[in-house]
Structures are given as structure tokens and as C-alpha cells.
Amino acid sequence: MEIDFEHIKVIGFDADDTLWVNETYFREAEERVGNLLSHFETPNKIDQELFKMEMKNLATYGYGVKGFVLSMVELAIELSNGSVSNSIISHILDIGKEMINKPIELLEGVEEVLKMLSREYRLILATKGDLLDQERKLEKSGLLDYFHHIEVLSEKQESNYSKLLMHLDIKPSEFLMVGNSLKSDILPLVNIGAQAIHVPFHTTWQHEKVTDKETNGKSYKTVESLTEILKYFKLKN
Structure with a gap:
């Protein structure tokens, strides 16, 4: 099943290894x-x-x-x-x-993508990890102003995402998640009726790896780079 981009109103982004190197x-x-x-x-x-x-x-x-x-x-x-x-x-x-204390190294095209999408969509950041560390990285990244909402989750499971979308009054069918981890950023969203785009990073933590059986029959899109997602949106010049 193809992603119905016409009905997307809110786009969520993972942080580590989606927006910057981690x-x-x-x-x-x-x-x-x-x-x-x-x-x-x-x-x-x-x-x-x-x-x-x-x-x-x-x-x-x-x-x-x-x-x-x-x-x-x-x-x-x-x-x-x-x-x-x-x-x-x-x-x-x-x-x-x-x-x-590592400097933040943004991945290629990140600011271009956020700048263009933020003009027409509500963007949120949904990441997991240590709250202080993630807040520090976001501040150092210079990307804070692109997001309407920042959420640091203790886990990225279906229940966590469902609570987040309910809290923000977002219908799953109108939400698109973009991230590098199939386990954390993609499959939980697909399972609750949202859309998802997978942007693989060159290295994956063992804990985040999934099997072919887990992805079999799941509907999501995979792109090679973050900038590639722009072609799926009818953006105004």
C-alpha cells in the first residue's frame, strides 16, 4: 500500500542518526x-x-x-x-x-528538508534517550525552531506513540514518521495506522535490528537519503 501523502498533516522526525550522527x-x-x-x-x-x-x-x-x-x-x-x-x-x-561534548554533525540535507516541510506541515521531534542529553543536542543542532513539539520518550513502542498522538490531537492516518530505525521509528507507527518513511543509517545498534519476519507485509517506504522524501510532497515554491 502506498503512503497517502495528501492526507498527511503532521510529520514526525527521529533525532539520532536521522538528523545527526550518533x-x-x-x-x-x-x-x-x-x-x-x-x-x-x-x-x-x-x-x-x-x-x-x-x-x-x-x-x-x-x-x-x-x-x-x-x-x-x-x-x-x-x-x-x-x-x-x-x-x-x-x-x-x-x-x-x-x-x-561531541559537536553536532548534521546529516546531509537535514536543514533543507526541515525548512521546506515546516512551511506547510506541522513538524514534531520524537526521540528517545536521556532527556538532558537530547535537549543539549537539539539546542546545539540549531534545528529547534523548525519543530512545533519536542518529545523525549523512554521507549518507542506502539503505546508510547499512541499516547503522544492522542495528547497532540493527531489522527494516526494524518501522521507520518521519518526515522532510521525500523524497530523504533517505523514498525510501531505502521502498527497503529500511521505512515512511515525509513531512512537507513550506515550503522545500526544491535538492539535496534529486526528480522525479515517482523517487516514482512508491513507497509512503509524506504529512501536512501533524507532529501529524497521531498519528492513525495507537493510543496509550494
């Missing part, structure tokens, strides 16, 4: 921590154990850099049987601070 910094941090802890385990094993630690802690810490850093510290203690040095712990904390 996941790349986590992969870089994992590599650095793997090197720091290499005398305790192999890099591949460290990657595996770190992911398990993140999943174990997700309900407690939530998403974002701070939870990621706490998981790295806990892993260092566990892998070393409590013998990890203060120096290594300090290095891990520094990696987290560097991630938080």
Missing part, C-alpha cells in the same frame, strides 16, 4: 573500551559482554550515553574480578564525557 560515536567508544580492557578479554568477547550488560541495565538506566558509561564501568569491574585500576575507570569516564 551511533558512530558509540561504536568508536566500544573500540576504545575494548582496547582498555584487552588484557582481561578479547575485543570480540568484550563487545558481546558489553551488549549483554547494556541490555541487563536498560530498564534501570534507560538509553543514552550515561547509561552506556555505567555499563562500561560495570563490565570493567566484572571482567577484572574487581581488580580494574582507577586509571582505567577514569579513562572510561573521560570517553563518556567526550561523547556528551
Whole structure:
């Protein structure tokens, strides 16, 4: 089924890896921590154990850099049987601070797309993660003025989106979501009767990956770049 763009009134955007680079910094941090802890385990094993630690802690810490850093510290203690040095712990904390203070690198065409669509549509930002961190990134991005509403969700599931749309008095059939994650940005919206456009990012966190079975029969559009979505809208010059 094709997206009925004529009935779209509100467009939602994910933030991390849809508007700006994010996941790349986590992969870089994992590599650095793997090197720091290499005398305790192999890099591949460290990657595996770190992911398990993140999943174990997700309900407690939530998403974002701070939870990621706490998981790295806990892993260092566990892998070393409590013998990890203060120096290594300090290095891990520094990696987290560097991630938080990274400059915002907008993806290609982001401002052009938001500028054009905001003239004729109501735009909202729907992201998940640490509230303070996401607010900081949005402020640094220079994109704040394009959005009518900002929502930082603890999770991106069907119930979260349904509550958000109800709160903003938006009919699912009149809402389009744009994002890089099939699991978080696309499938939950399709399942509640909204429309969705998938803009893949070159790297995906393991937790966000889905199977072919999960996407089979689901109606959404995939584009190669954010600017490509403009061709589907009849925009005034």
C-alpha cells in the first residue's frame, strides 16, 4: 500500500542518526573500551559482554550515553574480578564525557528538508534517550525552531506513540514518521495506522535490528537519503 501523502498533516522526525550522527560515536567508544580492557578479554568477547550488560541495565538506566558509561564501568569491574585500576575507570569516564561534548554533525540535507516541510506541515521531534542529553543536542543542532513539539520518550513502542498522538490531537492516518530505525521509528507507527518513511543509517545498534519476519507485509517506504522524501510532497515554491 502506498503512503497517502495528501492526507498527511503532521510529520514526525527521529533525532539520532536521522538528523545527526550518533551511533558512530558509540561504536568508536566500544573500540576504545575494548582496547582498555584487552588484557582481561578479547575485543570480540568484550563487545558481546558489553551488549549483554547494556541490555541487563536498560530498564534501570534507560538509553543514552550515561547509561552506556555505567555499563562500561560495570563490565570493567566484572571482567577484572574487581581488580580494574582507577586509571582505567577514569579513562572510561573521560570517553563518556567526550561523547556528551561531541559537536553536532548534521546529516546531509537535514536543514533543507526541515525548512521546506515546516512551511506547510506541522513538524514534531520524537526521540528517545536521556532527556538532558537530547535537549543539549537539539539546542546545539540549531534545528529547534523548525519543530512545533519536542518529545523525549523512554521507549518507542506502539503505546508510547499512541499516547503522544492522542495528547497532540493527531489522527494516526494524518501522521507520518521519518526515522532510521525500523524497530523504533517505523514498525510501531505502521502498527497503529500511521505512515512511515525509513531512512537507513550506515550503522545500526544491535538492539535496534529486526528480522525479515517482523517487516514482512508491513507497509512503509524506504529512501536512501533524507532529501529524497521531498519528492513525495507537493510543496509550494
